[in-house]
Amino acid sequence: MSSAASSYRDKVERAASYIKNICPEIPCTAIQLGTGLNDLSSKLELEHEIAYEDIPGFPRTTVESHQGVLLIGRLGGCRTLTLSGRFHFYEGYSTQEITLPIRVLQLLGISSLIITNAAGGLNPLFLPGTIMVIRDHLNFLGENPLRGPNIEEWGPRFPDFSEPYGPDLVKMALDSADHCQTDRVVTGTYVCIPGPSLETPAETRWLRQCGADAVGMSSVPEVIVARHGSMQVLGLSLISNVNDPDNFQPIVLEDIIAEGRRASARLEKLIVEFINRLNDRG
Numbered sequence: 152m153s154s155a156a157s158s159y160r161d162k163v164e165r166a167a168s169y170i171k172n173i174c175p176e177i178p179c180t181a182i183q184l185g186t187g188l189n190d191l192s193s194k195l196e197l198e199h200e201i202a203y204e205d206i207p208g209f210p211r212t213t214v215e216s217h218q219g220v221l222l223i224g225r226l227g228g229c230r231t232l233t234l235s236g237r238f239h240f241y242e243g244y245s246t247q248e249i250t251l252p253i254r255v256l257q258l259l260g261i262s263s264l265i266i267t268n269a270a271g272g273l274n275p276l277f278l279p280g281t282i283m284v285i286r287d288h289l290n291f292l293g294e295n296p297l298r299g300p301n302i303e304e305w306g307p308r309f310p311d312f313s314e315p316y317g318p319d320l321v322k323m324a325l326d327s328a329d330h331c332q333t334d335r336v337v338t339g340t341y342v343c344i345p346g347p348s349l350e351t352p353a354e355t356r357w358l359r360q361c362g363a364d365a366v367g368m369s370s371v372p373e374v375i376v377a378r379h380g381s382m383q384v385l386g387l388s389l390i391s392n393v394n395d396p397d398n399f400q401p402i403v404l405e406d407i408i409a410e411g412r413r414a415s416a417r418l419e420k421l422i423v424e425f426i427n428r429l430n431d432r433g
């Protein structure tokens with residue numbers, strides 16, 4: 152193995168043992184919270200709170216709207232691990248750095264991962280506040296976290312991506328939404344762009360023509376690594392704004408965060424119901 156790969160592996164292993172020392176009983180399910188969706192973490196019956204900066208080898212969040220803490224506790228009765236705060240390509244991190252926490256989750260034995268993000272709607276039928284259950288994605292970052300030497304124990308060299316998001320989990324999320332009577336829940340394709348500049352009207356038109364329903368600057372690297380590591384993944388995008396190339400409106404970060412806050416109760420209910428169903432299934 153190259154020295155870069157073995158030092159990355161050491162970093163991941165060290166971070167995982169640090170967390171395991173604090174919390175020997177790691178839950179099976181993890182949630183990664185996106186922009187404006189941190190309110191959910193306040194609903195946890197907290198057992199452990201670990202600042203990212205205390206975990207050896209963890210990158211630092213440079214984005215104000217992201218907290219940077221790993222939380223373990225009960226959400227709606229089910230033990231979960233929550234990553235509140237993520238790392239982005241636009242912050243200057245490589246996709247391997249962005250996904251280090253996901254590799255750590257893999258080593259900790261997490262088997263199901265719920266990834267949430269705020270996204271811009273490209274599908275004209277969406278409204279701000281729509282929750283999109285991700286069915287598929289487009290990786291437009293121009294980088295893949297699996298590039299470079301492959302660590303065979305972590306996953307195969309050429310992982311199959313015919314079902315990046317488990318259809319059974321998509322169905323379970325839609326059933327959970329029905330059960331909770333959550334309105335404005337749809338399914339669709341998410342495209343990840345590098346950012347940090349937001350899309351122009353021409354880019355918006357093109358992304359839509361490529362088949363995307365929503366656009367954002369995160370999540371896809373994490374999903375690639377989670378799937379490589381055999382986790383099952385549910386992706387949820389909160390549509391904070393809808394971008395119409397023929398009537399383009401400025402996209403404002405404060406509005407994205409505010410929409411996240413407004414939708415957080417609906418999203419939280421859905422996630423709690425989903426986690427309970429997942430736990431019952433075993």
Ligand code: HPA
Nearest residue numbers: 269270271366367368407
């Ligand atoms: N574009 C990219 N990322 C986003 C958007 C958007 O319109 N809204 C929230 N995150």
